[in-house]
Amino acid sequence: MTTAAALLLVAVGCSALGDDTGGARTGTTGTTDTAAPRVVVTTNILGDVVGELVGDQAEVVTLMPPGADPHSVEISAREAADLREADLVVANGLGLEEGLRQHVDSAAAAGVPVVEAGDLIEPLAYAEGDAEGEPDPHFWTDPARVLDVVDGLEHELATQVDGLDAGALEAAAASYRQQLVQLDADLEASFGAIPAERRALVTNHHVFGYLAERYGFRVVGAVLPSGTTLAAPSASDLAGLTEAIEEAGVATIFADASQPDRLVQVLADEADVEVDVVALHTESLSAPGGGAETYLEMMRSNGQLIATGLSP
Numbered sequence: 003m004t005t006a007a008a009l010l011l012v013a014v015g016c017s018a019l020g021d022d023t024g025g026a027r028t029g030t031t032g033t034t035d036t037a038a039p040r041v042v043v044t045t046n047i048l049g050d051v052v053g054e055l056v057g058d059q060a061e062v063v064t065l066m067p068p069g070a071d072p073h074s075v076e077i078s079a080r081e082a083a084d085l086r087e088a089d090l091v092v093a094n095g096l097g098l099e100e101g102l103r104q105h106v107d108s109a110a111a112a113g114v115p116v117v118e119a120g121d122l123i124e125p126l127a128y129a130e131g132d133a134e135g136e137p138d139p140h141f142w143t144d145p146a147r148v149l150d151v152v153d154g155l156e157h158e159l160a161t162q163v164d165g166l167d168a169g170a171l172e173a174a175a176a177s178y179r180q181q182l183v184q185l186d187a188d189l190e191a192s193f194g195a196i197p198a199e200r201r202a203l204v205t206n207h208h209v210f211g212y213l214a215e216r217y218g219f220r221v222v223g224a225v226l227p228s229g230t231t232l233a234a235p236s237a238s239d240l241a242g243l244t245e246a247i248e249e250a251g252v253a254t255i256f257a258d259a260s261q262p263d264r265l266v267q268v269l270a271d272e273a274d275v276e277v278d279v280v281a282l283h284t285e286s287l288s289a290p291g292g293g294a295e296t297y298l299e300m301m302r303s304n305g306q307l308i309a310t311g312l313s314p
């Protein structure tokens with residue numbers, strides 16, 4: 003995916019009003035004459051979190067556009083230059099942003115402080131699939147991990163970025179922490195209503211390892227073997243899907259909105275089982291008005307769709 007027009011500025015005015023009008027997320031990469039420090043963030047999920055912490059005290063530039071796949075996102079030469087000129091770079095790490103790795107490394111080599119969220123948490127390893135045993139980068143599906151990231155980021159912002167008001171940063175972090183704690187409690191309550199035997203997640207991509215650990219779900223293998231073509235799901239693809247559905251004991255599959263879910267739908271249509279495909283925003287925030295404009299909104303929306311999809 004190319005990202006020519008993709009620099010999203012989440013900056014001035016994006017305060018903790020809790021009003022998602024979208025009006026605060028405007029602007030382009032155009033230069034501003036502000037002397038505010040500049041924080042460049044790779045993923046839009048972390049861009050939102052950093053924006054919550056710094057408020058209007060810093061310019062937050064998010065490299066990944068809404069709806070993008072973080073595994074494959076690439077940036078322009080100008081965006082790469084932005085990275086090297088940042089006051090701080092915040093990345094997800096744990097192997098998520100494969101397309102940005104070299105640019106983050108070259109920013110670090112140029113002396114820019116780089117914080118990787120993956121270093122601020124206790125990571126899990128993938129439990130299955132091709133990447134079994136390797137660190138799983140999708141920590142944000144567990145709000146408790148995001149709390150750890152907020153703690154770490156607050157410290158990094160306070161110590162690495164000049165010109166931030168310490169009191170304001172502390173207050174913003176405290177307020178956001180409270181919202182994360184509330185999110186966690188609300189998810190716990192809504193997932194708690196799903197009968198234990200139905201707490202099984204079938205996805206097109208392994209995104210829910212952390213969520214599963216936190217809230218007691220089983221992760222049933224992702225249904226999409228790589229190399230399957232949309233036109234012709236093979237007999238073994240269909241058998242794999244049917245098996246996953248039967249193993250899960252539920253007929254709802256969750257597909258990520260940033261990845262092609264048509265394939266899952268084709269498989270679902272051809273498989274000899276009744277199956278619903280529910281699209282979630284799991285890897286990337288949505289565009290304004292898309293239902294997952296902020297991390298909190300994304301998690302609440304997913305929580306509701308999962309609870310509804312798995313309930314009898």
Ligand SMILES: [Zn+2]
Nearest residue numbers: 073140209285
């Ligand atoms: Zn992913």
